Each structure stands twice: as C-alpha cells, then as structure tokens.
Amino acid sequence: MADWVASLDIDGWSLGLALLTAIATWLLAVLARKGTRKLLARVPALTPALQTLIVRVVNYAIILLGVGIALSFFGASIQPLIAVAIIVGVVLVLVLRGIADNFAAGVVLQTRRPIAIGDEIESDGTVGIVQELNGRSVVVRTADGQTVHLPNANVLQNPLVNNSAHGARRSTVEVRVATATGGPSIDEVGGVAIDAVGAAAGVHRHEPLVVQTIARTSTRSVLHLQFWHHPLHGVAVRSAVVDAVADALASRSLDAVVTSDVPTAPLTPADRI
Template identity: 55%
Template sequence: MAEWWSTLDINGWSIAGIVVTLLATWILARLSRRGARAAMARVPSLDDGVRLLAERVVGYTVWLIGIGIALSFLGGSVQPILAIALVVAVVLVFVLRGIADNFAASVVLQTRHPVGVGDELEVGDVVGVVTELNGRSVIVRSYDGRTVHLPNSQLLTEAFSNNSAHGARRSEIEVRAAASGTPRELIVEAVSGTHGVHRRETIQLRPITIGPDREVYRVRFWHHPANGVAVTAAVVDAVATALAERGIGAVVTSEPPPPPLVAPTEF
C-alpha cells in the first residue's frame, strides 16, 4: 500500500480533476438510480425490497467506475480498485444468483402472461389458485388449505398447467351398469341437468364395454376450472339417482379403476 501511495502525483490539476469527476459521478449515480427505479416500476409485481436492491447495485456500480476514473488523475494504478470490484462482483454473483434468476423469471412471466391472479395452476403435486405474483415467487393457495410459494424460475424450467387458460376444464366419470340395454340418453340428460356442467360444450358418452350382462361407459363433460371436484361429485350423484329410479343397478365413479392385467399369450 505504501508503494502505491508513492506512485501518486498530487497537484492542483489532479485535485480539480478528482473533484469534477466525483461531482459528475454523484450526479450520474442519482440519475442511474432514478432510471432503475422507473424501469422497476414497469413490473408492478416486484416488491419494494427487490426494487431497492436493484437501485443500490446500479448506484454502487457507477460509484466504483467514478472512483477508478478519479484515481487515474493522480497517476496511480487502478488495479487494486479493479481487483476489489472483481471480488465484490464475484461474491454478489454467488450470493444473489437465486434472486437474480427469480427476478429475471418474474420479468418473463409479467411480459408473456402465462399465468395470472385467479388462475388455477398445476405444478407437480401442487394444484391451487394463484393469489399473488411478485419478484421472487408465485403464491398459490392449494385446495387443501396450504399456501405454496413457487419460485419464478421453477415455472420457466418445469412444465406446468394453467387450467384456467380456456375458461373451462373437462372431467369424466365411469358408469358400470349390470343390465344390458341401458338408455344412454338417460345418462346424458342426467349429466346435462347437473348444476355447474357447461352447456356450450358437448357431453361425450363413450362406450367402453358392451356385453349381455354388463355395460361400461365413460362420460366426459366440461365445467369451470375451479369447480371440478364439486361438479364431478354432483354428476356422480345425478347419474346414480337417475339409473336407480329406472331400476338399473349400476356403479358410478369419478375415479375409473386401472385396466385389468392381461396374461401373456402362450405359444
């Protein structure tokens, strides 16, 4: 450090240059922070902590550059300053890596709008309604009462489903009737008359098994994305009641069982 001080050339011109440089740096730092604040304001979901951090990083960067230029007026080496700046930059990269990734992902989510507040989001085993979008995470209220914070970067690296994108979602039930000749129009009428089932989409009834003593059908219908459980339960009740009133023994379920195992062919 003593050798570095001995290389400095301090005179009136160098001091004047330092004063002018530091004054210009102060003005430029203030303008840069204002610019960063205006840029952050375009992303309304960012919280105040992230905005303040971005402003400070921009201001400190301008000051480091200004101090390096000021030292050049003294004829001193700026390598120590550059080394310190490099070390600080490396530390910030490792410390703020997660924050930076989530911040960048937040900007992408805000510009592309793949999800929004009120949408039903499904990521892995998390299914719920989006309640908030901020600079770090997407907050989801799951149907089992949990509040889940999903990092923004996770939505860019993993597949997710926005079940509310089209305003409707399809569900299905399975009807297994013991007698043959089950009136299919009776099943469709019971489904269409259930509260919550959409009328604008067609109800699909697909035969799975038709035999002399058993018939199996899959019935598909559409409903609001957030009302799937309630509407499906109501459909099961309506179909079971309609078949029972006709004296048709049947099993109606919203969770079709897996197909039976088939023995390998013997040669």
C-alpha cells in the same frame, strides 16, 4: 497513502479527462436510477424497500466504475479495485444464487403473465389457486386449505398448467354399467347419462357434452362422460354429475357404478372392471 498520491501523474489533460468522466458518471447514474425504478415498477410484487436496495446497488456500481476510470487517467493502478470487485461479485453470486434465480424467474412470470392471481394452476405436483406472486415464490391455496409456496425458478423450469386460462375446464366421469340381454342398449344408456349430465348444476350448456365407449363385453360396458364447467368449481360440479347420473341410471333399474376418480387403463378384462 502519501506515496500513492505522489505516484499519480496529474496534469491538465488528466484533470480534464477525469472531470469529464465524473460528469458522465453522474449523468449515467441518474439515468440508471430512473430506468431501474421504471423497470422495477413493472414488478408490483417487489416491496418498496427491495426496489430501493436494487436502485442503490446499481447506482453504487456505476459510481465505483466511474471512480476507477477517472483514477486511471492519473496513472493509478485500478487492478486491486477490479480484483476486489470481482471477488465481491463472485461471493454475492454464490451466496445469492438461489435468491437471484427466483427473482429473475419472478420477473419473467410477472412480465409474461402466464398466470395471474385467482387462477387455478398445476405445477410440480401441486394443484391450487394462486393467492400471491412475489419476488421469491408463487403462493397457492390447495383444495385442502393448505398454503404452498412454489419457488419461482421451479415454476418456470417445470411444466406449468393453467386451468383457468380459457375460462372453462373439462372433466370426465366414468360409468360402469351391467348390460344384460334384452336390456337397454349402450346408446340408450349413453343418452340417459348425457341427459343427466346436462341437467346437473354447474355444467356449461354452451360446450358440447361427449360420451365415449371405453370398453364393452356381453355383460358390461364402460363409458366416459365429458363435460365443461368453471375452472374453480371442478370438485362440486363433478360431485353433482356423479349424483345425477347415478340417480338417472338407478331410476331405470340399471346396475351401474359412477365415479369421478377415473382410473388408469386396467390390464384386466372389461367384464371384471
């Protein structure tokens, strides 16, 4: 240590420059602390302890840099200090890479706000209502009562669907009805079905109801009924629509199957669906 001190080239200029560097470092550290606190305050999911830790890391990093610059004015070699800092930085990046990715993604999600607490979202094959947004994950509750933690990085990298963004969501119910000769036409069947959908509980009245003919043969027709409802009430509203349409068609003595589980387009003939 004595040899290292003796090797320093200390004079008036070096002392003055070192003093100026110390003052500048102190001012920069103060400004960095304040700026970091304001920035982290915009991320409410971060706990106070984590915010304090981040502020301290930024503060110590600036002080370490200032000390290295000040020592360089005395002719001291700062290469070992830089080497240690690089090694520590690389180790931290490797160890905390996943945490850092999720934290950065969490900052983006909470500043850009593509989702909010209470929204129903679809991400990475999971559908649920957002319960919490934190520095690590998006916590959602599924319709089955399961709590799922979706890593922020995965939510940001994968397609993200927000079913609540526009305040309403459209659902589809499929009707397969036998159309015998001399019976009601497909237009009449569609009219009965649409009237039943409009009267079902939970169906929005200000958005249009749509009936689409998907397949027709001489003995059977397949219709899709599309309607709008509150984004969080899909299961209940679809169930009400299925019951209402099935009852309405049964009252007309029509042989029909009504389902909210719309299958993919089949390769079989329409009369066998």
